[in-house]
Amino acid sequence: MAWRFALMIDPAEPDDARTDFTPTFTEVDPAAPALSVGELSTQRGDGIFESVGVIDGHAQEVQAHLDRLAHSAELCDLPAPNLEQWREAVALAESRCGPGESVIKLILSRGVDHGPAPTAWITAARAADFSQVRVRGVRVVTLDRGYDSGVPARAPWLLLGAKTLSYAVNMAAIREAKRRGADDAIFVSSDGIVLEAPTASLILRIDDVYLTPAPNGGILQGTTQLSAFAWLEQQGLATEYRDVPTTQLHTADAAWLVSSVRLAAPISEIDGTPIAIDADFTARLNEYLLSPRD
Incomplete structure (x- = not known):
């Protein structure tokens, strides 16, 4: 990248x-060293991040990403970010993106070991080309995440609902x-509940209902999934959050992995079992996801 x-x-x-945070920003050469060797984001993955999709210079769903950044900071006991400062930084980054698809990354770490303050930065780069994946789809396998569905409530220190650098x-x-x-995986709990993909949310269509695993402490709430559900509801289609047993995965008549940069990738196979791709619907969904959204 x-x-x-x-x-x-x-x-x-x-x-x-303040209404102008420009004095708090320092532009650096993206190809030059910028972090201390004592930086805890690189030593321990002790920090949080967001990846914001950018379409033709327009950063998508900025507020949803900022809200999730604040939520992750709270879960990780990091200082609460000033969201207006981060919004101004995103605006500066998106102005450098130009036409096509890009990605802006927001990173907030605990800083240097024994240091006085957190470290924060933002980057922008051209996104990978996912145009073919959005058409041909992805094959996935289910992988046991190694804990049962009750662990998030019993062990909040696992930070399962935070978007961390780990x-x-x-x-x-x-x-x-x-x-x-x-091509990718779907995490499931050891007691047979569907969770999420490593870098995406899951949407299933079963009996004309579009559903996603219930957002709880073990699942990162997906900004693209939220936007997709809002669009589905505008089309008069039924949406639902609920616990999905692993056994129900193969009853879906269509399924997608959705994320901020990849957008909607139809699932063509789960654990070796083919899943039909609804090409027309997927194209319409991605057309919406590629449109400017705040």
């Missing part, structure tokens, strides 16, 4: 009411899926 823009942020207090397990799951001949 070729980075085109990077901005270090001096985090402001959440109640800082993504080693997520990446390992995708590698395991590829070793099994698939």
Whole structure:
């Protein structure tokens, strides 16, 4: 990924009411070193992030991403971000993106080990080309996440509802899926409840109802899934949040992985069982997701 823009942020207090945060920003060369060797984001993955899709210079669903950044900060005991400061930083980054699809990343870490303040920065780069994936779909396998569905309530320190920088397990799951001949994975609990993909939310269509696993402490609430559900409801289609047993995955007449940059990728196969791709519907959904959305 070729980075085109990077901005270090001096985090402001959440109640800082200034209208111009420009003095708190420092643009840096995205190809040059910018972090200390004591930075806890790289030493321990101790931080949070958001990936914001950008279409033709328009950052998508910024408020939803900022809200989730604040939620993750609260779960991780990080200082509350000043959302207006981050909104201004996003606006500066999106102005550097140009035509086509890009991605803006927001990162907030605990900072340098024993340091006085958190570290914050934002980057922008051209997004990978997912145009073919949105048409041909992805093959997925189910992978046991290693805990039962009651763990999030019993062990909130696992941070299962936060978007943290600790993504080693997520990446390992995708590698395991590829070793099994698939493209991606769907996590399931050890007691047989469907969760989410390593980097995406799951939407299933069963009996003309579009459903997604219930958003609880074990699932990251997807900004693209929220937007897709709003669009579905505008079309007069039924949506539902509920616990989905793993056994119901193969009863779906269509399914999608959705995320901010990949958008809607139809699932063509689950654990070796083919799933029909609704090409027309998927095209309409992606047309909406590619349109400017705030």
